[in-house]
Amino acid sequence: GNGAHAQALVIGTGYGGSVAALRLAQAGVSVEMVEMGMAWDTPGSDGKIFCTLTNPDNRSYWLRTKTKAPVNFFLGFPIDKAISKYTGVLDAEEFSGITVYQGRGIGGGSLVNGGMAVTPKRENFAGILPSINADEMYNVYYPRANAALGAAVIDPNWFNNTAWYQFARVGRKQAGRSGFPFVFVPDVYDWNYMQQEDAGTVPKSALAQELMYGNNYGKKSLQKTYIPAALATGKVNISPLHKVTSVSPAPGGGYTVLMDQLDTSGNVVTSKQVTADKVFFAAGSVGTSKLLVRLRDTGQLPNLNGQVGQGWGDNGNIMVGRANQIWDPTGSKQATIPCGGIDNWTAGGAFAEVAPLPTGIETWASLYLSITNNQHRAQFTWNNTTQQVDLSWQQAWKQDGITMAKSIFDRINSTEGTIYRTDLFGVYKTWNDTLTYHPLGGAVINRATDNYGRLAGYQGLYVIDGALIPGNTTVNPFVTITALAERNIENIIANGG
Ligand code: FAD
Structure with a gap:
C-alpha cells in the first residue's frame, strides 16, 4: 500500500525477478514484487485464462486495438x-527499427514464450558473458536453473510416431539431407501432460493452438515453478497491474519508489509511493533499460554511468518460412511447443529452431526462428522532446542475420528443390526482419554494474534480468538469464553491497 516500506523491492516478475524474490525470501528478507501486467489467475467467460493463437481476443495483446501477429x-x-x-499478455513494443515482443503479467516472458530451455554450448560461453567464470556456471548455476525450471527433452519414441510433430520430423529429415545437425532441445512443457492431451484424458493446451498468448495447462511457466516457491516462504507479496515509474534515493536512506496502479484498459487508477532498502531492476532488457536511462538523464539517478543504455542486441533473431514439396506435408496437427533445432552456430553463426505453424490446416510450410551471430548493438537514449526512451536499432542491420540464416536455408532449398515462402510476413516478403523475441542488454554486467549486477553509482540498486547480457546468447535466452540471476543473487545475499 501507499507509504509502505519494503526490505527489498523487485520490479518485474519474469525470470530475473522471480529468482531474486525466491532466494532473498529464503534468506529471510521480505520482498515486494511489482508487476505492470495482470495476475493471469482468473478464467474469462470461456472458462480459460488465456486465448488461442488462432482466435485471439482482448487477452492477447498489451493495450493494442489490433493484433500484431509475427x-x-x-x-x-x-x-x-x-x-x-486491454492489458493483454503479449506486448509488441514498437521502436523505430524493430518491434520487441515481451510478456506482461505475473511470470513475465514465461507466460508467452515457447518454453525452449536451452543451455548454450560450453565452448560458446566466453563469447556470451566474457567476465563470468564458466566453470561455476556449468557446474552450479545452469544445473540449478534447469532443475528449478523443470527443463526436459521430448521422448524420442513419441516424437518419432506422433502426428503432432510431423512438422519437426520434416525439419529433421531436411536438415540431415543437407548435412546439418538436428538437435533435440529441452523445453519446460510437461511432456507427459502433452501425451495425455494426445490420449484425450486431459484438457488440451499445446495440442489446442495455445501459443504466444499464454498457455492454460501444460507449460511450466514461472507461475508453476519459482513464483509459488517464493510465495510459499510467506515473505513475498506481489502487486499486479502496478507499473514502477521512478526510483530515487530516499532522504533517510534507501530508495523512494513511485508506481502507478493501472486498470485493465491501461488507465492510471492511482499513484503510490513506497520506500525500500534495496531495489532490484527485473523489468526485462527493455523495461529495465528504459527506466534506468530515463532516471539517469532526468536527474533521479544521475550517478548511473554512461554504460547504462548501451550494448543492446536482438539475439540475432530472423524468421523465415520454406514451401515444401507436395510429398512433404508438415501436418494439419502441430503441437505448439518446439522441441529441436538445426545447430549451425560454429559453421555459419546460426541456431535455427524448427518452429510450429499451428493453423489447423495443411500449409506445407516449414517455419524457422533463427538465432544468428548478428554483431550489431543498439543503445537506448532519453528523448527530451518526446519524453520517451528511443532505441537506435536499424532494420537494415538484420541483413547480417539474414545472410547467416541463408547459409542454412539456401542449402536446404537447393537439396530439396524448394523455395522460400513469400506470403507469411507481407506480400512477397521472404524474411521477417522487423522483430525480436529475445531482447538482451542495455545494462551490461561488468560495465553498467559490477560483475554481479550491483549498479555502479548507487549502493542497494541491482540489475538482475536480461539487461545484463550483452546482446546474444547463441541460443534461446531464458536459461542463461535464470542461471546468471542465480549466480548473482547468491553473491549479493552472501556479501551484501
Ligand atoms: P521478462 O521475462 O520480460 O520480465 C520482465 C517483467 O517486468 C514483465 O513481466 C514486465 O511486464 C515487467 N515490467 C516491465 N516494466 C515494468 C515496470 N516499469 N513496472 C513493473 N513491471 C514492469 N526464450 C527462451 O529461452 N526460449 C523460448 O522458447 C522463448 N520463446 C519466446 C517466445 C516469445 C513469443 C517471446 C516474446 C519470448 C520468448 N523467449 C524465449 C524470450 C524469453 O521469454 C525472455 O528472454 C525472458 O522472459 C526475459 O526474462 P527477464 O527476466 O529478463 O524479463
Whole structure:
C-alpha cells in the first residue's frame, strides 16, 4: 500500500525477478514484487485464462486495438484483426527499427514464450558473458536453473510416431539431407501432460493452438515453478497491474519508489509511493533499460554511468518460412511447443529452431526462428522532446542475420528443390526482419554494474534480468538469464553491497 516500506523491492516478475524474490525470501528478507501486467489467475467467460493463437481476443495483446501477429500474412492476405484495448499478455513494443515482443503479467516472458530451455554450448560461453567464470556456471548455476525450471527433452519414441510433430520430423529429415545437425532441445512443457492431451484424458493446451498468448495447462511457466516457491516462504507479496515509474534515493536512506496502479484498459487508477532498502531492476532488457536511462538523464539517478543504455542486441533473431514439396506435408496437427533445432552456430553463426505453424490446416510450410551471430548493438537514449526512451536499432542491420540464416536455408532449398515462402510476413516478403523475441542488454554486467549486477553509482540498486547480457546468447535466452540471476543473487545475499 501507499507509504509502505519494503526490505527489498523487485520490479518485474519474469525470470530475473522471480529468482531474486525466491532466494532473498529464503534468506529471510521480505520482498515486494511489482508487476505492470495482470495476475493471469482468473478464467474469462470461456472458462480459460488465456486465448488461442488462432482466435485471439482482448487477452492477447498489451493495450493494442489490433493484433500484431509475427506471422501476419497468409497467402498474401493480412490476418491481423481488431481487438479491444486491454492489458493483454503479449506486448509488441514498437521502436523505430524493430518491434520487441515481451510478456506482461505475473511470470513475465514465461507466460508467452515457447518454453525452449536451452543451455548454450560450453565452448560458446566466453563469447556470451566474457567476465563470468564458466566453470561455476556449468557446474552450479545452469544445473540449478534447469532443475528449478523443470527443463526436459521430448521422448524420442513419441516424437518419432506422433502426428503432432510431423512438422519437426520434416525439419529433421531436411536438415540431415543437407548435412546439418538436428538437435533435440529441452523445453519446460510437461511432456507427459502433452501425451495425455494426445490420449484425450486431459484438457488440451499445446495440442489446442495455445501459443504466444499464454498457455492454460501444460507449460511450466514461472507461475508453476519459482513464483509459488517464493510465495510459499510467506515473505513475498506481489502487486499486479502496478507499473514502477521512478526510483530515487530516499532522504533517510534507501530508495523512494513511485508506481502507478493501472486498470485493465491501461488507465492510471492511482499513484503510490513506497520506500525500500534495496531495489532490484527485473523489468526485462527493455523495461529495465528504459527506466534506468530515463532516471539517469532526468536527474533521479544521475550517478548511473554512461554504460547504462548501451550494448543492446536482438539475439540475432530472423524468421523465415520454406514451401515444401507436395510429398512433404508438415501436418494439419502441430503441437505448439518446439522441441529441436538445426545447430549451425560454429559453421555459419546460426541456431535455427524448427518452429510450429499451428493453423489447423495443411500449409506445407516449414517455419524457422533463427538465432544468428548478428554483431550489431543498439543503445537506448532519453528523448527530451518526446519524453520517451528511443532505441537506435536499424532494420537494415538484420541483413547480417539474414545472410547467416541463408547459409542454412539456401542449402536446404537447393537439396530439396524448394523455395522460400513469400506470403507469411507481407506480400512477397521472404524474411521477417522487423522483430525480436529475445531482447538482451542495455545494462551490461561488468560495465553498467559490477560483475554481479550491483549498479555502479548507487549502493542497494541491482540489475538482475536480461539487461545484463550483452546482446546474444547463441541460443534461446531464458536459461542463461535464470542461471546468471542465480549466480548473482547468491553473491549479493552472501556479501551484501
Ligand atoms: P521478462 O521475462 O520480460 O520480465 C520482465 C517483467 O517486468 C514483465 O513481466 C514486465 O511486464 C515487467 N515490467 C516491465 N516494466 C515494468 C515496470 N516499469 N513496472 C513493473 N513491471 C514492469 N526464450 C527462451 O529461452 N526460449 C523460448 O522458447 C522463448 N520463446 C519466446 C517466445 C516469445 C513469443 C517471446 C516474446 C519470448 C520468448 N523467449 C524465449 C524470450 C524469453 O521469454 C525472455 O528472454 C525472458 O522472459 C526475459 O526474462 P527477464 O527476466 O529478463 O524479463
